[in-house]
Amino acid sequence: MKLAGKTTIITGAARGIGRAIAEKFAAEGANLVLADIDEGALNEVANKLGAKAVVADVSDEKGASKVVATAVETYGSLEILVNNAGITRDALLIRMKPEDFDKVLKVNLRGPFLMSKEAARVMMKARYGKIINMSSVIGMRGNAGQASYTASKGGLIALTMSMAKELGARGIRVNSIAPGYIETEMTVNLSEEVIDSFLNRVILGRFPGKPEDVAETALFLAMPASDYITGAVIPVDGGMLIA
Numbered sequence: 001m002k003l004a005g006k007t008t009i010i011t012g013a014a015r016g017i018g019r020a021i022a023e024k025f026a027a028e029g030a031n032l033v034l035a036d037i038d039e040g041a042l043n044e045v046a047n048k049l050g051a052k053a054v055v056a057d058v059s060d061e062k063g064a065s066k067v068v069a070t071a072v073e074t075y076g077s078l079e080i081l082v083n084n085a086g087i088t089r090d091a092l093l094i095r096m097k098p099e100d101f102d103k104v105l106k107v108n109l110r111g112p113f114l115m116s117k118e119a120a121r122v123m124m125k126a127r128y129g130k131i132i133n134m135s136s137v138i139g140m141r142g143n144a145g146q147a148s149y150t151a152s153k154g155g156l157i158a159l160t161m162s163m164a165k166e167l168g169a170r171g172i173r174v175n176s177i178a179p180g181y182i183e184t185e186m187t188v189n190l191s192e193e194v195i196d197s198f199l200n201r202v203i204l205g206r207f208p209g210k211p212e213d214v215a216e217t218a219l220f221l222a223m224p225a226s227d228y229i230t231g232a233v234i235p236v237d238g239g240m241l242i243a
């Protein structure tokens with residue numbers, strides 16, 4: 001088992017990509033702490049996987065510290081943090097409500113900042129840790145109709161690099177996965193037009209990607225096999241970024 005005894009926090013684990021990562025990490029023996037705001041779905045996943053569930057909003061300081069404290073109290077350590085929780089509130093720029101812009105930045109960028117800050121305190125003492133931030137290929141390219149979301153994900157990529165520089169000397173690796181179009185509830189309501197624009201750019205021809213495609217890369221970044229990688233952004237997008 002590739003993650004035996006490694007205490008891992010996964011945020012946004014109640015469904016989609018976060019759930020797929022939780023399933024993969026459970027199969028590899030990780031001690032799991034799963035966090036989400038969707039209590040019902042979270043408890044179902046946690047019960048199935050024998051994981052600890054924490055109902056918490058990662059963009060709230062108390063919520064973030066509760067998640068990290070639960071990991072340490074339950075398992076006595078924290079080796080891996082997967083900042084996966086994220087939301088969209090899409091609209092064209094001129095129609096985008098400032099409060100929706102703020103909400104997206106709050107969950108997608110402030111959330112990982114708060115969670116990483118709490119986790120880093122524990123990891124620095126142990127002089128070891130892995131932080132994995134779920135960004136997006138469109139955080140590097142931009143996308144019409146998604147100004148808030150792409151700004152949050154571009155910010156998360158910059159945050160990843162800054163944290164990698166600050167924390168590397170303490171043995172903490174900070175990397176990001178940039179998924180392309182992955183089949184989850186987040187993407188189920190995208191317009192035909194947006195889907196077509198993505199489809200034409202997937203050079204591997206398989207579309208959409210699956211949550212498990214992202215979970216495989218998360219597993220690699222969580223394992224000692226990737227110990228010489230930090231500050232990296234790995235697209236899992238069928239080639240969308242370069243097309």
Ligand SMILES: NC(=O)c1ccc[n+]([C@@H]2O[C@H](COP(=O)([O-])OP(=O)(O)OC[C@H]3O[C@@H](n4cnc5c(N)ncnc54)[C@H](O)[C@@H]3O)[C@@H](O)[C@H]2O)c1
Nearest residue numbers: 012014016017036037057058085086136179181182184186
């Ligand atoms: N699906 C895609 O195509 C795609 C592409 C690129 C990046 N991503 C990113 O991958 C991550 C997972 O996306 P997904 O497609 O599985 O989305 P999803 O909407 O299916 O799942 C997101 C989960 O996060 C939880 N969540 C939302 N706000 C939260 C908060 N404040 N605190 C705690 N939990 C919260 C939700 O309840 C949900 O369970 C997100 O960060 C998303 O931006 C997804």
